[in-house]
Amino acid sequence: MSNEKAQPFTLAGTQIMPGKRTIVEMPAAQLYTNTPLNIPVHVVHGKKPGPVLLVCAAIHGDELNGVEIIRRILQVASLRNLSGTLVAVPVVNVFGFIHKSRYLPDRRDLNRCFPGSETGSLGARMAYLFKNQVLDVCTHAIDLHTGAIYRSNVPQIRANLASEATAEMAQAFGVPLVLNSVLRDGTLREVAEANNIPVITYEAGEALRFEESCIRPGVRGVLNVMRHLGMLPPSKKPNPKVEPSVARSSMWVRAENDGVFRPMVGLGHRIKENQLLGRISSPFNSDEVDLISPCAGILVGRNNLPLVNEGEALFHIARFEEVKEVALQMKEFTANITESGPATEGEPPIAP
Template sequence: GTLVAVPVVNVFGFIHKSRYLPDRRDLNRCFPGSETGSLGARMAHLFKTQVLDLCTHAIDLHTGAVYRSNVPQIRANLASEETAEIARAFGVPLVLNSVLRDGTLREVAEANHIPVITYEAGEALRFEESCIRPGVRGIINVMRHLQMLPPSKKHAVAIEPAVARSSLWVRAEHDGVFRPMVALGQRIKPQQLLGRISSPFNNNE
């Protein structure tokens, strides 16, 4: 098989340090796009026809947002058996079941019977080796799983990932400075203290 790699899809966003295009559209909500639509629609259409339509499988690479670091994870539609297989083959400790959203690359890929997973790790605008290395290793793992590469000669211990069927946001009820009490990716228990929020203007905590 052949690996087709596109280092940067949203070139405008990369240059201007923003996920949004100049018209404030999110490219990953513009798929499948069109030849005559907005800038985002045209870029999405070009990527779909020139890249995605040539592929049998896809891995979408993302970081977290600015000032927000994400633990290395795979997001995938686990209802698809083949997608679930490559999600586990990637080999990171966390796999999150993620529903398909309209206009995303994952949604249009699955609609065209192309199994696709998203590797999301780290923070935007940063190169973090602790996130890059598992990503590169995971891509190679998937290529071996698909028999695009021969099996590794090294005896690697298989990682059985924790599989989360859903996720939620825990939002603070007060403003202030957040001081975490747990590390990113650390397993926690019910009622465990995650952090403290204190204000520099009073004694509230």
């Protein structure tokens, strides 16, 4: 191991010495009551040099699993042996977080505002600040998300696999499902990749919930990526090896009519072509419509709200070459998360 020493690290005008940690309060805006609104940024600066990893959550203010993932990561004892720097932002969209909302007060989606501008809308200004003060000092990034409100995602990584370093991070994270997703305009992911910062998105669970079955793999995943990047020493009791499968495509099955929706299949389960996925019925008569799967695959996302309108996205199905093997991996992965017990101290049990 090299004896090289890290240099001091500067974020948003605050200098952090090697081996120290701090919280930088980044002024985001003011509420109209004159109350200043900050984005707290945790910086753990290792004694030894290495990558600068950004881990951020709640860029959509109601997506909470990542907030808890970051809280647990910051308590991990091996951060004492960190090489490089961990920049952890539990809540990027502080406005949305306060209002339990995905959006900003002007109804904009912060994750469509990047790279932003100094003189634009509130969203553009926040995006500009975050990009310039935080993202630009990082070398790698993990963006933590959940499904939208009333929508659950099975733990999965989304990444632009055309970039080799990104694909390696996606692999290292260690969840079985990887979706090769195109970069959407205005996202943090797009602006990071455009600036040669490899970035992956972890999508797991539903907005406004804490889900242990999504939080635990998220904590493990971030630590796996940190080990892969050489920021942490190898684990003494390594997690079971997960060989992720990359979906060749994915599609949404939508509601064919308005009504009351009952799903018949669970998240992460294998779906066969022509399988009954659910039913939409009328609460006032016996009318009922079956929802039939147009393809085989794995159910990676699902609507949880029984009240649906025509056209609403209900089932997200990812398609794989070897769907049987992926289904098996999913089963093993889920069992392992449930049985392996807490990875960090003070974790609640996984309630059925």
